[in-house]
Amino acid sequence: MTADDESRPFTPVDRPADGAPREAAFYGRRKGKKLRTAQAAHMAQDLPRLAIGLEDVGAAPLAGLFPHPVREVRLEIGFGGGEHLVAEALRHPDVGYIGAEAFLNGIAKATTSVSEKGLANVRLYGDDVIPLLDRLPAASLARIDLLYPDPWPKRRHWKRRFVQADNIDRIARLLMPGGHFRFATDIEHYAAWTLRQFLADARFDWTAERADDWRLAWAGWPGTRYEAKALREGRRPGYYEFQRR
Numbered sequence: 001m002t003a004d005d006e007s008r009p010f011t012p013v014d015r016p017a018d019g020a021p022r023e024a025a026f027y028g029r030r031k032g033k034k035l036r037t038a039q040a041a042h043m044a045q046d047l048p049r050l051a052i053g054l055e056d057v058g059a060a061p062l063a064g065l066f067p068h069p070v071r072e073v074r075l076e077i078g079f080g081g082g083e084h085l086v087a088e089a090l091r092h093p094d095v096g097y098i099g100a101e102a103f104l105n106g107i108a109k110a111t112t113s114v115s116e117k118g119l120a121n122v123r124l125y126g127d128d129v130i131p132l133l134d135r136l137p138a139a140s141l142a143r144i145d146l147l148y149p150d151p152w153p154k155r156r157h158w159k160r161r162f163v164q165a166d167n168i169d170r171i172a173r174l175l176m177p178g179g180h181f182r183f184a185t186d187i188e189h190y191a192a193w194t195l196r197q198f199l200a201d202a203r204f205d206w207t208a209e210r211a212d213d214w215r216l217a218w219a220g221w222p223g224t225r226y227e228a229k230a231l232r233e234g235r236r237p238g239y240y241e242f243q244r245r
């Protein structure tokens with residue numbers, strides 16, 4: 001079997017047990033270039049240990065997903081190549097990280113760097129994150145990061161944006177009281193769209209203290225691959241953080 005064989009299971013892919021239709025679809029790419037040899041080797045050797053499927057996240061505390069005690073668990077949605085996920089996990093070895101990414105090549109990259117760095121506090125979920133969000137226990141996450149989600153700039157595609165009422169409900173269910181949702185985008189319209197929905201939502205407070213807080217990246221921010229591209233192309237990022245009441 002080759003590394004880019006379509007039939008190769010790269011993580012358990014489950015559907016809701018009751019067969020209920022999913023409320024949201026995944027519109028992005030599933031696969032890109034053929035994996036490099038080293039990435040394919042890490043996928044074969046290390047992903048089985050790092051990957052989680054829906055059956056791994058029932059009612060039990062999420063801390064149990066990690067081999068050592070963690071003080072809290074955070075989720076990054078759509079981590080791309082995993083650069084931010086890995087940097088965060090290195091900075092906070094006492095925090096457990098779940099990274100979700102539906103793009104196979106992103107999972108391969110993250111698997112490679114998590115293994116090469118010997119990180120024990122990262123688990124990877126390689127599919128559309130929505131069923132995972134519906135499966136994770138309520139109030140189980142201290143932070144959820146959504147960094148540079150696909151912008152869907154055309155009006156007819158706005159409904160594909162990740163930030164929608166149903167996903168805000170999911171985020172509200174999963175964050176523990178006092179937990180944080182981080183959102184970054186370089187698309188002004190998506191920023192305004194997100195801000196409008198969170199400001200109108202009594203379950204969240206915007207943590208900004210000054211009018212231009214949104215221009216400042218978070219302390220220790222490692223950036224993301226997509227952000228670097230946006231900056232190269234002259235677009236200005238915005239950083240938004242909301243706290244669950």
Ligand SMILES: C[S@@+](CC[C@H](N)C(=O)[O-])C[C@H]1O[C@@H](n2cnc3c(N)ncnc32)[C@H](O)[C@@H]1O
Binds near residue numbers: 127
């Ligand atoms: C524009 S990229 C940004 C990647 C990364 N966060 C960064 O800033 O470099 C958005 C990523 O979200 C992933 N994504 C979009 N919808 C998703 C979903 N429903 N479940 C899992 N991943 C998703 C895409 O595959 C893509 O890699």
